Amino acid sequence: MMRPTDLTLAEGLEALDKREISAVELTQAFLEAIERLNPRLNAYITVTGEKALADAAASDARRAKGEARALDGIPLGIKDLFCTEGTRTTAGSNILGGFVPPYESTVSANLKRDGAVFLGKLNLDEFAMGSSNQTSAFGAVENPWSRANDPDRRLVPGGSSGGSAAAVAARLAMGATATDTGGSIRQPAAFCGITGIKPTYGRCSRWGIVAFASSLDQAGPVARTVEDNAILLRSMAGHDPKDSTSANLPVPDFRAAVGRGVKGLRIGVPAEYRLDGLAPEIAALWDQGLEWLRAEGAEIVPISLPHAKYALPTYYVVAPAEASSNLARYDGVRFGLRENGSDLKDLYERTRARGFGAEVRRRIMIGTYVLSAGYYDAYYLKAQKVRALIRRDFEEAWGKVDAIVTPATPSAAFAMDEKQDDPVTMYLNDVFTVTANLAGLPGLAVPAGLDGQGLPLGLQVIGRAFDEETVFAVGGAIERAAGFTASPQVMA
């Protein structure tokens, strides 16, 4: 048999089913890998080894009785933005102090219901605000990949779900939960050579996930294959009365869609995504991806998303505005860090100045400003109108195409000391992903090739609202054609 940590999630389920391995043995293998590699990668903030082994033993007992569930015995990592009952949850911030949630997020509860084993809590940019995992109060995460000609230079895993993507790529988890507000699943997945999907807004409940920008936040999985993502999403998704924006729709068998093929599908190629100065390697990979789909019987259709170029500035009004409101709750009174002050206002101000990092404070300031008296119409209302136009562009595209294929990111993973000169440079990482958040649509990133330095590059598939099945079908076709088998330099 293969080494347990090399198994895909689907292969892991099969091996457990055939009793080739027990859940305890599988969990043990991942815990050993974490112990060996996490000191370097820093993907996990908290490892819950004892609890994982106990849960794995319980899983083995269920399987022995013939009561195995959909994910029984599968070791997963949980982004530290999901509240986990009895396990410290940090959101990558100092302001949560030693917060131990007295409740479980709906998405993680759904995974537990299906028998998954949680290995621990994964590092992330503070409050999921960042594209490099360098804003975490618990330290940066290292990308397990490195450049062929500069192997000692440490690269970022992307963000905000940098710990999730790095852990899965380095085989420190079979899959992981992540969240995506502007690209936080897809960009790190692309940077780490794995697959991740941001589902349609409303597909997964937001209840119990530390809120960043409520009209954009959406949970989703990251894993090594498209099929593994489909398996995980089926367990994570579903209606939840505790989130009023959760969609009351049946959850399809996403896994069945992965091998469906693309024959007869119309694939849109947005002209506006051919950015001036788009790296030739990215452009070539995009063309290659379209060629693969054409060869499988898809029709390639040029489309226009005329407002796409305004998506990032729209996002950087809407997201900080919602963040400034959501983060008002961190006041040092009810939970988390407290810095004492001379009076209540002084306590608030000292707590928030000490507890929030620089990027979070910057976004709170922007958000507070654009919502303040006299500026609300000029900024926030204007951005929500442009957002409506971005959504309308997609609605018009769906008259002509069934899915849209673009690059996932404008570059491969960058080094830890790059893109630090000004905040806007970092924000440009999400240029291809952010439109799907603004319009609420599903988007999947799948590895499709390597750049000249041997670093992974990904393609993105965007689909109609609640049509993740077509997204999985197109992603599956790209995955099969790409035959991506490269693996990172740092790996269990």
Place this chain on the structure above:
Amino acid sequence: MSLDAATVRRVANLARLRLDETEVEKLQAELNGILDWIEQLQQVDTDGVEPMAGGAPVEVKLPWRADAVTDGAQAEKVLANAPDREGEYFGVPKVVE
């Protein structure tokens, strides 16, 4: 629109963030950089466009629920993470003399 130092201090006060003077200047430059970049939204013709409300890809009516108590009597859980408490209350510095 360009933010002056006084506006940065005013916004920080609204956001309840203590800033020291060295931070004001740095933040002022960074915020102005971001706001200059955001300014391009003003080029978009949005006459007659209804602003998007919420994040749903299709307009949906939010559901109603019965106005009934579904939860409660969990004071210990609620207070478990409190930095300071007095009995079943959160403790804070004296507010009223």
